[in-house]
Amino acid sequence: MSFLKRYFIFTMLVCLFLTGCTKHRIPNKNYIENIAPSVLFYIRPTDDDNIEVTTIVPPIKKEERKIIKSEDRTLTGAILKLNANYFREVKTGQLRIVFIDKKLAEQGLFDVINTFFRDPSISQRLYLAVVEGDMESFLNTTLKENIDIFLYEKMNFNESQGEILTQNLHYFLKSYYSTYEDPYLPFYKIENNKLVYSGIAVFNNDALTDTLTLKEERIFRLLHPLVKYHKVLPITICDIILLNTKTTTKIDFSNSYNDVNVSVKLSSHLGEYKDGMKSDIHENYLKLEDRIQSSLEQEAKELVNKLQKANSDCLGIGRYTKTLTQKPFNGDTWKDKWSSLEFNIQFEMTFDDLGVSKCTKNK
Amino acid sequence: MIFRRNSSSSNKKSTSDSVTENLSAETIENLFSNMADFNKINLNTPGGNEYTLHFLKSLINVDQLNLTVILPLLHGNKGSVPLSIGSIEVTEIDTLHKAMENLLTGSILIEDIVQEKYWSIVIPKDLSRSIDTSQQESILYGPNDSFVEQIDQNITLIRRRLPIAQLKCKDFTIGSMSKTKLYLIYIDGLVDSEILITMEEKIRNIDYDVFLNTSDITSFLDDNKNSLFPQYQLSDRPDVIVSALSSGKISLILDGTPFVIAAPITFFELFQSPEDYVHRWLVGSFLRTIRFIAFLITLLLVPAYVAITTYNYEMLSLQSLIIVLTYRSDVPFNPVIEAFLMTLTLEILKEGSLRMPSKIAPSLGVVGGIVIGQAAIDSGIAGPVLVVCIAISGLASFLVPNYLMTNSSKLIQFIFIGLAGLWGSFGIILGLLFLGIHLNSLTSLDRSYIAPLAPFYSKDWKDIIIRSPIQYMKTRPEYLHTQNKNRTSRRKENIK
Structure with a gap:
């Protein structure tokens, strides 16, 4: 009996401490x-x-x-x-x-x-x-x-x-x-x-x-260093849909942190190409790559300018100023730097897969 | 009447007084008066000897009595009983107490009238049933024999599997009235002497009148009598007991019951089944893991339902919440009462199907379960989500091979439902903490109940949740502190 009595008193004490004698300590039903x-x-x-x-x-x-x-x-x-x-x-x-x-x-x-x-x-x-x-x-x-x-x-x-x-x-x-x-x-x-x-x-x-806008949103994703895969990527300037695009983004700052080089490497499959029937993509793909690159670079520059005007580094470029040993910006100093940064954006586009060659029906 | 009436001193004078009297034919007859099965045979041998045979017909083997006792006594003329009856051990009896004890345990008492001596010969009636398949721990692949009520037959089953001289068997008699035979079995040179001494001491301290079942002894041997967890393993499978003995445990066999005790045990061993070793080790490990998960489901699934529907609705995914919410809105009781009612119903069904005649129990159990479950949902007494939870937890409770543990887990589930109703998920966590503390405080024969975990024995983990290949399990459980730790025969110190 003493055992049960001891356990009973112990349990009552635990309940007392847990509830603190008041109803409000117990979670609301x-x-x-x-x-x-x-x-x-x-x-x-x-x-x-x-x-x-x-x-x-x-x-x-x-x-x-x-x-x-x-x-x-x-x-x-x-x-x-x-x-x-x-x-x-x-x-x-x-x-x-x-x-x-x-x-x-x-x-x-x-x-x-x-x-x-x-x-x-x-x-x-x-x-x-x-x-x-x-x-x-x-x-x-x-x-x-x-x-x-x-x-x-x-x-x-x-x-x-x-x-x-x-x-x-x-x-x-x-x-x-x-x-x-x-x-x-x-x-x-x-x-x-x-x-x-x-x-x-x-x-x-x-x-x-x-x-x-939606168009800018796509470039935003391409530029975002943490987004590395794009299932579908429409390039409106030349009516192309890229599939399974993998991006590698490299961000380098100059020593004074006044300039930043952003290089984005894209490798993707050609999904849909409106002019594909007219021209042989297998012969002209290098030209197409150049066209896509310059178009993306132009759009990216416009986007970055817009973000700089809005004073918002939502791409998280500032993270890349940090190294293991150095942390050059503190507090709001990065914000001050952001709007005056000189961007040099480069895209490097390669096709992994061009799909089938000329349509046989046209021959 | 406030006070109990003391029985009068005249009533107290009973058999205990009479056994102190001198041993004589008259005292024996007085002692066994009004016993219809008490018999007396007078033998006058051609050699001039006179014998009187006293025995209880219900306890002795009458055929054997004729062949091995009466015939040699009639035809033999060697002068004394032991010389006449050469084939069976004959013991001389000098006190009335011994005479009575022997007569009541299947011996005959021979009174040599000429020499005025008393002799006892053990020829008990063989009342054993045939060796059957284990009903409690049935497995698909593996040995199918199981222990019976006859103690000697049980020893035979063990000795056949362990034909070594080191297998020792100490006998005790317990129960002041039942005089039940108890064998303590162990492998000498293997078992930790500390365990052996502790067990012997515990057996000697047993003081009770009747022992009919193995569980009667376990309550005397338990280190913690108020715990819900079984502290000894009961099994009717010889392979389980032999496996326990070979790993350095001790075993107790009680006469009259097919269940044999193995000790000490740990919490994790209650989840092991002989079938784990039949399967491939990966499959065995998988099944064992499922058993542990099933134990947690038994304890926590219904309480979790109560906690979520009473306090922590935010813990459920949105889709599941909508389902629970839709059905809960029709139920008139709050979730605690709903869960208590339905769990109780399941227990009643389970208990009922156990007590019913075996031929109708399964069908009535199934029909009862389906009918009651469906009717409860249709009438709005319980929500279908709870019924599913209860059915799953009911099924999960049977995955634990130890039936005692199954029932313990159901009781713990009730406690957890209460805690969940009081404090929600906080109450469940609190309950788990108490459970952990309680398990940690338990011991079985002074060995920790959660042994390979606390104290931590890294080598023992090869056979706890994961059942590694038998070749890798070269050592015996460390927590048993066996005298010989290695199972492989290449080591010099191993038993040969």
Whole structure:
């Protein structure tokens, strides 16, 4: 009996210390049938400088889905007010996508991002995106199609193998806190009540400074030192589609760090070539390579100029100033240097595979 | 009545007093009065000797009595009983206590009236069943014989597999009423003497009246009586016991039960099956790994469901959450009660099918399971996700070869469900921590229960989760501290 008594007292003591004698120390009960876990948030600023949060509830198929929204001075306040609009408690533990209005992104995202980051129930793999246009009406029309879950699955797929750029909370914050790079987010537009992927929103610190078009987005990916594989790469100037492109990027700074040489080696398969029927690609491929190179170099220079004007190093070129022993820039000094950097960009293009030779029917 | 009534002193005077009396035909008859199977035969031999044979007909082999005792006594004229009966060992009895003990364990008592001496001859009735296939630990490929209730037959099964002189067998008699024979078996020169001494001491300290089953002794031998984990291995397979003996363990065989104890054991050994060694080593290792995973599933799957649906909804993937959410919204109970109810139902079904007649048990179990499961979902008492979880954890619990462990794991599962209901995933982690601490504190014959892990014995890991090829397992388990560590015969010190 003494054994049982000892264990009982021990267990009671453990329970006492764990709960701290108070109910509030125990984690809150979230019976899943009583809560409404939100998957998608759309955040926009209101005219009176408040934050408005819009979400779709509930994810249960049986109940009628509807859009609820609320506004407050703070994001947390707005999320809490959502509960007043719905009979279940709106929870953020399953939040997967946050669409941020372009206007709010231009004002600066730190407060919003910080709120999401500090909530332990929200995953770091929360997809972030900037949107321009009437998102609310888009959500309203697509409500019954489970648009929130559909968008999450679409982004989840594109993160690993798709052609649409995605960015999550973790990588956004990593770039934000880094001295040598700036964050970027995918940029969507609402056109004819449809959500259209339109390029990249580039940030200086936490504020959106410019957006890149879809054409620029492709060059951005080519230049990005960490993106080494492109499944499909359209070269619009000569109507060519390159497949399975592998890139090797080399970045060298001059001793004074005033000039930077960026050389990108591309090796790819020729996928589709509109003029292929007219000219024998096997004879003219060297010329084609030169044409692609010069076209890419021109576009890359324009892109870099745009990024320099936006004062945003979202390509992360600054990382390459660091060596094992040296760290020449600290704090904001890299930012000052970025806009005045002289870029020398070179592309070296080679075809791995040209496909079949002249079409036999023409002979 | 508040106080228990003391039995009167006159009632207390019973057999224990009478055994102190002198040994005589009259006292024996008094002692065995009102016993229908007690027999007495008077023999007057042509040589002028007079004998009286006392025996319990139900305990002795009557055919053998005629052939080996009565006939030699009638025809022999050697003067004394031992000389007349040459083929069987004859013991002289001088006290009434010994006479009674012998009579009750299948001996006959011969009273030599002329010489006024008493002799005892052991001719017990052979009540053994034939050697059958093991029902509890059946395997597909491998020896199929199993132990029986007859202790000597069990020894034979072991000796046939280990024909060495070093296989020693010490006998004990336990139980003040049952007088059950207990054999302590070990390989001399191999087993750690410390283990042997500890076990002998534990056996000598056993004080109880009746021993009918091996588990009755284990409760006396356990280092921690309140633990949920079995601290001794019970097996009815001779190959398992021989394997244990050859690795330096000791074994206990109790008369009247086919289950033999092997000791000491570790937690990991409870997951080993003789079939692991039949398969290719990679397949064996794979199966063993599955068993460990299945044990974790048994403990944690249903509690994880409770934790996720009660507290940690954010831990589930979105698609799975939608499924759980859709079905949970129809269930009237909260997840803890839902899980308790359904787990309890499964246990009732399991226990019921065990107690039912063997011919209808499987079909009724299956039908009951399907009908109750489906009806529970249809009526909204339980969600289908939980029913699937419970079915998987129920199946997983049977992957552990040790049935005692299976039942222990089910009880631990209930505790974990309670913890998950109280504190969610934090409660489960807390439970796992306590489980780890408890396992670490356990010992089997003073040897650590989680031995190759703590204390860490690197060589023993060849046969814990991974079952490496037998050629590589050249040494005996280090935690047993065997006198001879090597299994290969090339080493000089090995047993020949």
